[in-house]
Amino acid sequence: MASASGDQATRLYHPNPELQKNAHVKSIEDYKKLYDQSINEPEVFWSKIAEQFYFKTPPTEGKFLEYNFNVNDGPVFVKWFQGATTNVCYNVLDRHVENGLGDRIAFYWEGNDPDDSSKVTYGQLLKGVCKFANVLKQHGVKKGDRVAIYMPMIPELVIAMLACARIGAMHSIVFGGFSSDSLSGRMLDAKSSILITADGVYRGTKLVNLKQISDEAVTLCKKQDFTVEKVFVVRHLGSAEASSNGDRSSPVAKRPCYSLTTDFHEGRDVWWHDVMEGASDKCEPVWLDAEDPLFMLYTSGSTGTPKGVVHSQMGYLLYAATTFKYSFDHHKDDIYWCTADIGWITGHTYVCYGPMANGATSVMFEGAPLYPDESRCWQIVDKYNVSILYTAPTLIRTLMKYGEAPVKKYSRKSLRVLATVGEPINPEAWLFYYNVIGDARCSISDTFWQTETGGHTLTPLPGATPMKPGSATFPFFGIAPAVVNEKGEELEGVCEGYLVFKQPWPGVMRTVYGDHERYESTYFRQFPGYYKTGDGCKRDEDGYYWITGRIDDMFNVSGHLLSTAEIESSLIEHSKIAEAAAVAYPHPTKGEACYAFVTLIEGAEFNDKLILELKKQVRSKIGPFAAPEVIHNAPGLPKTRSGKIMRRVLRKIAVNDHDLGDVSTMADSTVVDILFENRPKELRA
Ligand code: PRX
Numbered sequence: 001m002a003s004a005s006g007d008q009a010t011r012l013y014h015p016n017p018e019l020q021k022n023a024h025v026k027s028i029e030d031y032k033k034l035y036d037q038s039i040n041e042p043e044v045f046w047s048k049i050a051e052q053f054y055f056k057t058p059p060t061e062g063k064f065l066e067y068n069f070n071v072n073d074g075p076v077f078v079k080w081f082q083g084a085t086t087n088v089c090y091n092v093l094d095r096h097v098e099n100g101l102g103d104r105i106a107f108y109w110e111g112n113d114p115d116d117s118s119k120v121t122y123g124q125l126l127k128g129v130c131k132f133a134n135v136l137k138q139h140g141v142k143k144g145d146r147v148a149i150y151m152p153m154i155p156e157l158v159i160a161m162l163a164c165a166r167i168g169a170m171h172s173i174v175f176g177g178f179s180s181d182s183l184s185g186r187m188l189d190a191k192s193s194i195l196i197t198a199d200g201v202y203r204g205t206k207l208v209n210l211k212q213i214s215d216e217a218v219t220l221c222k223k224q225d226f227t228v229e230k231v232f233v234v235r236h237l238g239s240a241e242a243s244s245n246g247d248r249s250s251p252v253a254k255r256p257c258y259s260l261t262t263d264f265h266e267g268r269d270v271w272w273h274d275v276m277e278g279a280s281d282k283c284e285p286v287w288l289d290a291e292d293p294l295f296m297l298y299t300s301g302s303t304g305t306p307k308g309v310v311h312s313q314m315g316y317l318l319y320a321a322t323t324f325k326y327s328f329d330h331h332k333d334d335i336y337w338c339t340a341d342i343g344w345i346t347g348h349t350y351v352c353y354g355p356m357a358n359g360a361t362s363v364m365f366e367g368a369p370l371y372p373d374e375s376r377c378w379q380i381v382d383k384y385n386v387s388i389l390y391t392a393p394t395l396i397r398t399l400m401k402y403g404e405a406p407v408k409k410y411s412r413k414s415l416r417v418l419a420t421v422g423e424p425i426n427p428e429a430w431l432f433y434y435n436v437i438g439d440a441r442c443s444i445s446d447t448f449w450q451t452e453t454g455g456h457t458l459t460p461l462p463g464a465t466p467m468k469p470g471s472a473t474f475p476f477f478g479i480a481p482a483v484v485n486e487k488g489e490e491l492e493g494v495c496e497g498y499l500v501f502k503q504p505w506p507g508v509m510r511t512v513y514g515d516h517e518r519y520e521s522t523y524f525r526q527f528p529g530y531y532k533t534g535d536g537c538k539r540d541e542d543g544y545y546w547i548t549g550r551i552d553d554m555f556n557v558s559g560h561l562l563s564t565a566e567i568e569s570s571l572i573e574h575s576k577i578a579e580a581a582a583v584a585y586p587h588p589t590k591g592e593a594c595y596a597f598v599t600l601i602e603g604a605e606f607n608d609k610l611i612l613e614l615k616k617q618v619r620s621k622i623g624p625f626a627a628p629e630v631i632h633n634a635p636g637l638p639k640t641r642s643g644k645i646m647r648r649v650l651r652k653i654a655v656n657d658h659d660l661g662d663v664s665t666m667a668d669s670t671v672v673d674i675l676f677e678n679r680p681k682e683l684r685a
Contacts, residue, residue, distance in 0.1 A: 005536020009427035011171055013434065013467040015443050018337035019416055023329050031464040031474070038477035039503075042613065043610040045477065049322055050081070050314075051077055053091050053357075056287040059084040066505045070529040077519050078504040079291050080315040085286035088317045089166035090226070091135075092356035093126040094285070102126070105361045108335075108384050109155055112367035114146045114376070120155045122359070125162070128155070128276075130283035134164035135275045139230050141194055143168030143286055148192035150174045150183055150214055152201035153548045156234045157342055157569075158352055160196045161295070168286040171295045172308065172470060173301070176201065176208060177341025178623040180216035181384065182306075186298050187217060188226055190308055190513060196272075197264050199232040204371035213260045218268075233262070234272040255406030290314035294511045297345055299451040301522065302553045309345075309451050316349075316454050317357060319507025323455035323476060324354030327445050327567055328388045328417050329462040335414070336389040337363035337380065345451040346421055349507075354455065374402040375495075378410035389437075390447075392422040394558040396429040396437075397589040402588055404436050406426050412437065419445040422559025423591045430469035448472035448547050449532065451561075452523065454507025457533075458483075458545050470591035471544045478505035481545065483537055488527040493540075498528035498551060499537035553647065555584030555592045561625055568623035571614055576604040581637055581645045582628065585654045593629035594618075595654040597675070598638060606633040630654070633678050636671035637664075650675075656683070 002467035003347075015023070025031050038045040043064045060083025067078040093667045096104065102123030106639050120128075141147060147164050147675050149171055151157040155172075164171040172190045187195065197214040200207055211233055218228045238394065294313050297307040323332055336355055340346035355362045362382050369377050377399070397405070417436050425433075425446055432444040434444055443462035449455060457479045458472035460684050465473050480502040482490045508531065525531050536548035550556065553564040563583040578601045585595035598614065600606060615627045632654075638646040652660050655673045663669055 002015055004316060008431055009469050015463050016441055019443060020463045024326055025461045025464040028464050031461055035477055039480055045340045046318060050318055054095055056085040069524060071520050071524045072528045075525045079508060080289040080506050084290040084314060085287040086290060086314055087287055088313055089129060089162045089205035090285045091317060092353060093122060094130060096122045096359045097126050104359060106356060107155055107362050107364045110363055110380055127160040127281040129162045129166060130281045131276050131279035132159050133283040134168040134279045136163055136487045137167060139170050146172050146190040146192040148172050148174060148187045148195045148198045150176060150236060151196060152176055152198055152234055152236060153341055153364055160227050161352060165294060166283060166285050168288050169547055170293050173297060175341055176210060180213045180220060181621050182623055183217035186218035187221055188224055190296060193229045195228055196232045198236040201366060202238045202369035215263060215597050231269045232272050233269055265528060288313050297451055299347060300554060300563040300566055302563050302565060304563060304569050307518060309509045310511045310513050311454055312510050315506035316355060319455040319505060320349045321357035323356055326461055327447055327456045328419060330358055330360060334387045335384050336360050336388040337386045339365060347547055349455050369538055375406035375409045378407055378412055381412050381415060382410045387414050388417045389415060390419040392559040393420055393425040393429050394590055395412050396433050400432050407436055415442050416447060419447055420436045420444045421447045423556045424549060425470055427469040446472045452509045468544055471546045473544050477631050483539055484527055494541050496538040499533045499535045500527055502530055557592055557594060557625060558590045560625055566622060566624060567618055570618050571598060573595060574614055574617050576610060579637060580590045581650055583647050583650045583654055595630045596628040597632045597634040597650055599637060630680055632680055638671055639667050640665045641667045
């Protein structure tokens with residue numbers, strides 16, 4: 001395993017001159033020129049980029065950008081390109097087909113099993129999308145409706161989301177690893193009466209029965225008096241014959257025919273291949289206002305209930321397209337692979353919209369990175385000659401455990417740009433990515449951004465930015481970062497504080513679905529005039545930004561943002577739990593893991609059975625990825641005199657650090673000694 005010896009971890013890594021030669025941005029000076037223009041003359045900068053897109057009606061002059069970021073001056077709002085009408089689906093599909101790129105491969109689809117693969121062109125996708133858009137229309141779906149999607153990583157997922165975009169319905173995609181509770185909660189919040197799912201999916205050797213989970217979610221909705229009218233089901237694992245009726249054809253026949261029993265509810269459930277069969281492959285897009293919503297996507301909120309982050313049409317498209325092109329230095333012959341699931345924002349922006357807006361050819365992978373063995377990623381890279389790879393630090397750390405051999409088994413000579421997202425990348429993982437995976441030849445783009453930002457906000461540009469391992473380096477075009485202190489005062493030079501953004505960029509979220517007040521209070525109230533990221537940040541003597549992690553009650557497990565409140569409320573639902581407090585705890589591969597303190601009700605016994613039940617409870621309430629790593633028996637919790645749990649102290653106890661700092665506000669400090677004594681035995685070694 002590469003070790004981050006001081007020198008290697010702290011030196012500057014310059015882009016490879018070979019890469020620089022053909023890059024869109026070839027030097028840090030060129031970056032600065034473009035950046036300055038994006039900040040000082042945003043209209044000139046973004047209008048030029050927007051020229052490549054199709055507007056049914058052009059933007060009204062003088063209405064390029066209107067916004068208010070200051071809650072004290074009235075409601076917060078952001079409006080770009082007012083007066084323009086467009087359609088995002090048209091821009092990512094029809095535009096390319098009309099430009100003669102119909103036969104270009106949009107996705108090489110790689111199944112869970114290495115011999116299960118297919119490909120789909122832009123032209124084929126357009127036909128599939130039109131057909132499914134017609135199906136949705138026939139079932140009454142119209143502009144503004146929210147359509148829930150709970151699917152594996154298959155081309156039908158892209159077809160479903162773009163079909164929504166075509167007719168102006170908002171897709172609300174729920175990651176296929178979420179439980180039925182989470183799915184139903186999101187469907188209830190968005191009032192999504194249409195659900196699109198699949199029978200199931202294999203991830204590695206694990207079967208996820210999506211249809212069964214969907215059925216449970218529909219039942220849970222019913223209990224809350226909400227009726228899900230239609231469930232469209234893609235037969236993905238079912239018989240080859242039935243699947244080949246869909247748009248994706250040949251390779252399905254190779255997939256083993258799993259006998260997955262799928263309950264079918266007459267009148268409510270419909271097979272995708274049945275409804276697609278007779279549908280027309282022509283469908284006029286619905287022309288939408290630039291500021292109409294495109295989709296919503298839930299992300300964890302520090303008060304416990306997830307927030308439906310709403311993105312707009314034109315601003316999001318522009319930002320997804322531009323960040324994709326520049327942060328990855330994408331060129332038309334590149335083969336690009338993003339390992340993220342479309343169920344997360346990374347998949348929305350960098351599997352679907354960003355690459356497709358650029359007419360890119362991508363790999364879409366449905367499987368698990370360690371299946372059938374730990375060199376699967378490199379086998380895929382060589383199979384398709386992947387030149388740009390986008391993944392998460394947690395995967396790099398997992399692969400590091402197996403050493404260099406599985407990586408070196410494949411040539412990876414096609415790789416040019418490596419990128420990461422989701423959490424700060426530790427220097428060891430950065431160096432492994434750079435030296436071992438990239439053979440010290442590739443640039444690394446450490447992209448810092450959020451569900452809310454729509455696309456990258458801090459990132460190196462592969463041909464321009466000298467890299468420092470672990471730093472997301474500099475702002476992307478249009479992003480004006482500042483580091484502020486507790487009082488909201490901007491800090492100068494070398495500093496550490498809260499990362500905020502001073503002015504809107506096209507991809508910023510426009511509201512929280514159904515709750516604009518929550519939008520304002522979460523992102524704009526603490527520091528009026530700024531968008532608050534919720535992340536801590538350092539700026540060094542060279543002006544590089546270093547994200548230090550969340551400063552609210554949120555944490556990042558394997559790059560998935562979770563809130564402590566969300567986990568606590570699912571633990572408290574257990575009949576033996578009186579109180580619970582969850583904190584983040586460093587984990588060697590996941591980055592952070594959940595460490596939960598639980599106070600039992602009188603007379604209850606803390607034992608292995610209860611620990612298992614509690615982990616199971618979180619798995620079923622939220623999803624398997626959220627299950628706490630450690631459950632700690634806490635007869636009492638450290639609290640302030642006003643009753644607030646002191647999570648700062650709990651984080652110290654979790655890592656066995658007795659240096660608690662200032663505890664003068666703690667109501668009863670004796671609980672701390674008990675908690676140190678009660679540390680789970682597996683952690684005491
Ligand atoms: O804490 C930051 C971390 O992930 C959070 C956003 O999570 P989510 O909305 O789920 O989106 C993840 C994918 C964009 C941020 O507030 N984060 C994301 N990327 C990085 C990061 N932290 C450090 N470095 C990054 N590159």
